[in-house]
Amino acid sequence: MPYNCVVLAKQVPDTAAVTGKAMNDDGTVNRSALPAIFNPEDLNALELALQIKQAHGGTVTIMTMGLPSACDVLREGLYRGADRAILITDRRAAASDTLATSYILNCAIKKLSDVDIILCGRQAIDGDTAQVGPQAAEKLGIPQITYVEELLSLCDRTITVKRNVGAGWEKVRATLPVLLTVMDTANEPRPCGVKRLLKYKKARSQSELAKEGATEAAVQSLKDKNLLIDQWDLDYLDADMQWCGRNGSPTKVNRIQSVVLSASGYKEIAPTDEGLRDMVHELIVDHTIG
Amino acid sequence: MIEVNRNGEVWVFAEQQDGQLSEVPLELLSRGRELADKLSVKLGAVLVGDNASPLVEELSAYGADKVYLVEDPLLGVFQTSSYTRVLCELIEKHKPQIVLYGATAVGRDLAPRVASAMKAGLTADCTDLQIDDFTESRSKVVHKNLLQQIRPAFGGNIIATIVNYDRWPQMATVREGVMPLPERNGTIRAEVVSESIKITPEDLPLEILSRHFEAKKVNLKASRVIVAGGAGVGSKENFKQVWKLANVLGGAPGASRAAVDLGFIESDYQVGQTGTTVRPALYIAVGISGAVQHSAGMSDSAKIVAINSDPDAPIFQVAHYGIVGDLNVVIPKLIKAIRAKS
Numbered sequence: 001m002p003y004n005c006v007v008l009a010k011q012v013p014d015t016a017a018v019t020g021k022a023m024n025d026d027g028t029v030n031r032s033a034l035p036a037i038f039n040p041e042d043l044n045a046l047e048l049a050l051q052i053k054q055a056h057g058g059t060v061t062i063m064t065m066g067l068p069s070a071c072d073v074l075r076e077g078l079y080r081g082a083d084r085a086i087l088i089t090d091r092r093a094a095a096s097d098t099l100a101t102s103y104i105l106n107c108a109i110k111k112l113s114d115v116d117i118i119l120c121g122r123q124a125i126d127g128d129t130a131q132v133g134p135q136a137a138e139k140l141g142i143p144q145i146t147y148v149e150e151l152l153s154l155c156d157r158t159i160t161v162k163r164n165v166g167a168g169w170e171k172v173r174a175t176l177p178v179l180l181t182v183m184d185t186a187n188e189p190r191p192c193g194v195k196r197l198l199k200y201k202k203a204r205s206q207s208e209l210a211k212e213g214a215t216e217a218a219v220q221s222l223k224d225k226n227l228l229i230d231q232w233d234l235d236y237l238d239a240d241m242q243w244c245g246r247n248g249s250p251t252k253v254n255r256i257q258s259v260v261l262s263a264s265g266y267k268e269i270a271p272t273d274e275g276l277r278d279m280v281h282e283l284i285v286d287h288t289i290g
Numbered sequence: 291m292i293e294v295n296r297n298g299e300v301w302v303f304a305e306q307q308d309g310q311l312s313e314v315p316l317e318l319l320s321r322g323r324e325l326a327d328k329l330s331v332k333l334g335a336v337l338v339g340d341n342a343s344p345l346v347e348e349l350s351a352y353g354a355d356k357v358y359l360v361e362d363p364l365l366g367v368f369q370t371s372s373y374t375r376v377l378c379e380l381i382e383k384h385k386p387q388i389v390l391y392g393a394t395a396v397g398r399d400l401a402p403r404v405a406s407a408m409k410a411g412l413t414a415d416c417t418d419l420q421i422d423d424f425t426e427s428r429s430k431v432v433h434k435n436l437l438q439q440i441r442p443a444f445g446g447n448i449i450a451t452i453v454n455y456d457r458w459p460q461m462a463t464v465r466e467g468v469m470p471l472p473e474r475n476g477t478i479r480a481e482v483v484s485e486s487i488k489i490t491p492e493d494l495p496l497e498i499l500s501r502h503f504e505a506k507k508v509n510l511k512a513s514r515v516i517v518a519g520g521a522g523v524g525s526k527e528n529f530k531q532v533w534k535l536a537n538v539l540g541g542a543p544g545a546s547r548a549a550v551d552l553g554f555i556e557s558d559y560q561v562g563q564t565g566t567t568v569r570p571a572l573y574i575a576v577g578i579s580g581a582v583q584h585s586a587g588m589s590d591s592a593k594i595v596a597i598n599s600d601p602d603a604p605i606f607q608v609a610h611y612g613i614v615g616d617l618n619v620v621i622p623k624l625i626k627a628i629r630a631k632s
């Protein structure tokens with residue numbers, strides 16, 4: 001039987017490729033030093049969804065909450081095989097912590113009908129929190145299976161997966177709907193399809209079109225070609241503002257500091273027999289070794 | 291959601307599996323003790339499971355004033371939903387001001403679900419916790435004695451301090467090993483608060499078909515001496531030099547993530563932000579550049595020796611002894627020097 005999958009994907013700064021200073025002198029994060037990418041483990045979530053579609057039929061919807069520039073991630077999802085892309089963007093969603101983000105994503109998922117499986121990455125590399133998935137599952141009132149490494153079977157409305165539990169693994173079964181968080185070890189994400197890339201590179205959201213100054217006719221033509229990325233705001237989601245953005249975020253950043261290794265001044269040891277002998281002697285005398 | 295409650299206790303989720311406590315809750319009890327003393331409130335441990343009561347004694351010995359005990363055959367194996375129900379009911383009834391969890395596979399699965407159900411804040415993977423006042427930047431309102439939740443962010447490039455002042459409890463997960471394991475004290479007797487919480491079939495939506503656990507290959511946290519190799523070691527073959535130096539010193543080998551990624555050694559040996567946090571008496575870093583994510587897991591070592599051919603490698607900034615040179619030359623000489631002395 002076919003399954004409808006929703007993949008939650010986040011655009012993140014590439015924290016592994018920090019060029020220059022991570023922080024501005026005024027203590028804010030220097031985003032320009034960090035190129036924006038598709039959160040790596042969300043690609044694994046997308047790949048798993050695409051594999052489910054290939055094996056059983058159904059649909060794959062990719063959804064992101066962020067600035068209009070996060071459409072890059074949505075397009076990348078379309079290049080790889082997603083059927084539909086949804087951007088959730090609204091100024092009032094700014095400064096959302098994981099609790100508010102999961103509330104908003106949950107409102108958006110509820111706007112879709114017949115969702116069977118929601119797939120998240122295990123965690124996003126900007127904060128490594130791994131909270132949004134479980135929190136969205138709680139808000140949707142469905143079970144979560146975190147750290148999924150392998151899909152063992154999917155049949156009727158029953159899913160069986162192998163999950164990583166740190167010091168080992170567990171095989172668990174659940175009835176749909178369910179939310180999975182997927183590990184990077186689960187699969188090898190497929191590259192973008194060339195044909196799909198040529199087709200979907202023209203896909204745009206309303207706010208991108210507005211910025212580009214597109215005419216009414218151009219917008220309509222994109223829509224007709226199924227190249228208009230859905231764009232939803234908090235009003236469309238019927239979201240309760242109390243749980244969105246800064247208001248809905250119990251955690252507040254008190255302070256941010258750059259990591260500077262404090263040079264304490266070390267003793268330089270010559271790489272010679274004599275130098276090393278003296279160092280070993282010191283370490284024995286102060287009972288570090290011996 | 292519970293209201294801000296200055297007399298609330300400090301709680302630690304006492305993660306256990308098959309009647310064995312993991313080390314994190316014990317580490318958390320030591321810091322929890324400090325936080326509770328500073329706030330002049332009691333320190334509680336939340337123990338959930340089937341026949342978990344034998345662990346009460348251990349939790350008292352590590353500093354808990356109270357143990358909240360919830361036993362049920364249906365709670366024998368961890369499931370997110372059933373444990374979430376237990377935690378939420380306990381929190382609503384007893385209104386703790388702080389709840390801490392280990393940032394383990396279980397803690398990172400459970401805590402966000404509890405936070406969502408309680409509409410409370412949660413900070414993941416803290417490396418330090420303190421009590422301090424916080425002033426809101428706009429209104430200048432001062433909140434006294436909040437939990438300062440300190441954690442690396444942006445891949446370890448920055449350190450953020452997070453607070454939550456309006457919706458409680460204040461909750462955090464804490465990485466294993468970042469807080470030292472306290473001494474056991476046999477004389478303390480915790481008060482046991484037994485609670486019975488009804489678990490229904492809806493609380494157990496998963497069927498656990500099988501489980502498999504492997505003991506870690508090495509307990510780096512318990513090693514007095516660690517000799518860690520990095521990408522600079524060059525090959526798996528050459529990594530034998532690292533093992534040899536570790537053996538001569540009666541220590542354990544460790545590694546940077548680059549060395550693990552290159553296949554020189556297994557991931558159980560990785561030190562750092564995404565590996566193990568260690569604080570041995572002696573840490574020798576061989577061919578490791580000293581990226582912040584690596585230093586985060588070893589800079590509290592009592593003595594650090596860095597061996598690196600690049601005099602500008604950041605590892606020298608956390609080192610007590612620095613040896614600029616080729617590790618292939620230095621290690622054999624160092625082994626010789628150690629053998630000559632002992």
Ligand SMILES: Cc1cc2nc3c(=O)[nH]c(=O)nc-3n(C[C@H](O)[C@H](O)[C@H](O)COP(=O)(O)OP(=O)(O)OC[C@H]3O[C@@H](n4cnc5c(N)ncnc54)[C@H](O)[C@@H]3O)c2cc1C
Nearest residue numbers: 520521522546547548562563564565577578579583599617
């Ligand atoms: C989110 C995140 C989490 C991370 N977590 C961790 C973690 O937990 N632990 C970790 O270690 N890393 C972690 N990293 C990776 C970290 O950023 C570094 O990439 C890694 O630590 C580098 O390992 P290295 O020092 O062995 O390799 P390199 O940086 O390549 O350094 C090799 C060093 O060897 C020296 N060298 C080369 N040849 C010789 C020789 N013959 N003799 C002596 N010296 C020589 C070189 O001068 C150089 O300094 C993480 C990164 C990210 C983004």
Ligand SMILES: Nc1ncnc2c1ncn2[C@@H]1O[C@H](COP(=O)(O)O)[C@@H](O)[C@H]1O
Nearest residue numbers: 008009065120121123124129130131132
């Ligand atoms: N803004 C967002 N938009 C879409 N998905 C998100 C967003 N934030 C988090 N997620 C999903 O939740 C997972 C965990 O994120 P985090 O809790 O930030 O580590 C990510 O891998 C995504 O699948």
